[in-house]
Amino acid sequence: xxxxxxxxxxxxxxTAIGGGFNTxxxxxxxxxxxxxxxxxxxxxxxxxxxxxxxxxxxxxYFLEKKSYVTVTGKTAKERVLIDEKHISxxxxxxxxxxxxxxxxxxxxxxxxxxxxLWGINxxxxxxxxxxxxxxxxxxIIDTTIFSAISAPITGILxxxxxxxxVRKRFLGRSFIDFTSVVGIAVPGTVIGIGYxxxxxxxxxxxxxxxxxxxxxxxxxxxxxxxKSGVNTLQQIxxxxxxxxxxxxxxxxxxxTTITLPMIKPAFLGGLIYxxxxxxxxxxAVIFLISARFRLLTIVVLDQVEVxxxxxxxxxSTILIIIVYIAILIMxxxxxxxxxxxxxxxxx
Numbered sequence: 001x002x003x004x005x006x007x008x009x010x011x012x013x014x015t016a017i018g019g020g021f022n023t024x025x026x027x028x029x030x031x032x033x034x035x036x037x038x039x040x041x042x043x044x045x046x047x048x049x050x051x052x053x054x055x056x057x058x059x060x061y062f063l064e065k066k067s068y069v070t071v072t073g074k075t076a077k078e079r080v081l082i083d084e085k086h087i088s089x090x091x092x093x094x095x096x097x098x099x100x101x102x103x104x105x106x107x108x109x110x111x112x113x114x115x116x117l118w119g120i121n122x123x124x125x126x127x128x129x130x131x132x133x134x135x136x137x138x139x140i141i142d143t144t145i146f147s148a149i150s151a152p153i154t155g156i157l158x159x160x161x162x163x164x165x166v167r168k169r170f171l172g173r174s175f176i177d178f179t180s181v182v183g184i185a186v187p188g189t190v191i192g193i194g195y196x197x198x199x200x201x202x203x204x205x206x207x208x209x210x211x212x213x214x215x216x217x218x219x220x221x222x223x224x225x226x227k228s229g230v231n232t233l234q235q236i237x238x239x240x241x242x243x244x245x246x247x248x249x250x251x252x253x254x255x256t257t258i259t260l261p262m263i264k265p266a267f268l269g270g271l272i273y274x275x276x277x278x279x280x281x282x283x284a285v286i287f288l289i290s291a292r293f294r295l296l297t298i299v300v301l302d303q304v305e306v307x308x309x310x311x312x313x314x315x316s317t318i319l320i321i322i323v324y325i326a327i328l329i330m331x332x333x334x335x336x337x338x339x340x341x342x343x344x345x346x347x
Contacts, residue, residue: 002184005184009025010025011282012283015305038196112313113317125310132315136296136299142293143279143296146293151271154217155267162232163229163233167238181226184223184224188220191216192285193287208292209292217278219284225273241259280297280319286298296318300316300319
């Protein structure tokens with residue numbers, strides 16, 4: 001489901017390397033930005049949403065019928081690993097091959113940033129980075145600040161909503177459950193169009209502000225934080241919490257001393273995921289950006305569209321470095337909180 005939705009909603013890759021091929025997400029952008037035809041863009045968005053939502057609804061209600069409890073209050077034997085060579089070796093070689101391809105693709109980005117013109121002139125140069133740091137400093141700062149603001153908000157809201165969905169019963173729970181994760185199924189271009197139509201006129205005018213960009217970041221990443229929390233809570237047998245309540249602990253005490261420590265890896269995973277996806281967001285925010293603010297992904301796309309691939313590679317390399325530095329800092333903080341980074345779930 002996620003692969004299909006991410007593919008059909010992808011905007012950046014078809015724009016950069018699509019050539020003569022076109023996709024719905026690109027058409028939405030071209031109609032909205034290129035032709036200034038918001039009605040046509042909205043109509044194409046409806047088609048895109050219908051395709052994604054049908055698959056999302058089918059997958060959601062099919063998976064909800066199954067049980068995933070793996071952490072119970074009862075003793076269990078140690079997990080048995082697959083040690084048959086005829087199974088583990090082919091899978092291992094396939095994963096190694098895929099990893100090499102991915103690493104090679106990422107390695108080409110910084111390499112392209114240090115040559116004058118890839119494919120024609122391979123002489124070493126730092127001109128692309130000089131331009132990036134002189135003209136793109138604001139984009140670097142804005143992207144990092146907006147992502148740092150949205151990440152903790154997303155992480156906290158995601159865990160609260162996940163706890164309410166899994167552990168509480170109240171009127172409207174199913175509606176909250178559905179709407180909280182529907183952002184997974186809604187393509188980013190559609191969210192961008194919706195935000196323009198919703199917040200471009202009174203009573204709430206947010207177009208051109210930093211708030212609308214941060215809200216878009218949260219809306220795009222919170223479904224994964226919620227799903228991570230839901231998946232973790234579904235693996236924890238409620239009898240553990242019921243035992244604490246039976247011993248006299250109230251709901252707040254149970255949540256803070258029993259539930260919260262067990263979902264802490266999911267919370268930290270959602271935090272890191274939110275920061276990464278906010279730093280690399282493109283499709284949802286390309287409609288919301290203004291002259292007051294710049295984002296690295298938008299700058300990269302601008303450079304690609306004018307054929308300055310060296311400068312685009314330099315901006316991309318800077319983006320990758322910022323993301324990995326942030327991940328290392330977060331992993332360090334995670335270690336101080338007593339959580340192993342191997343237990344963090346990046347959905």
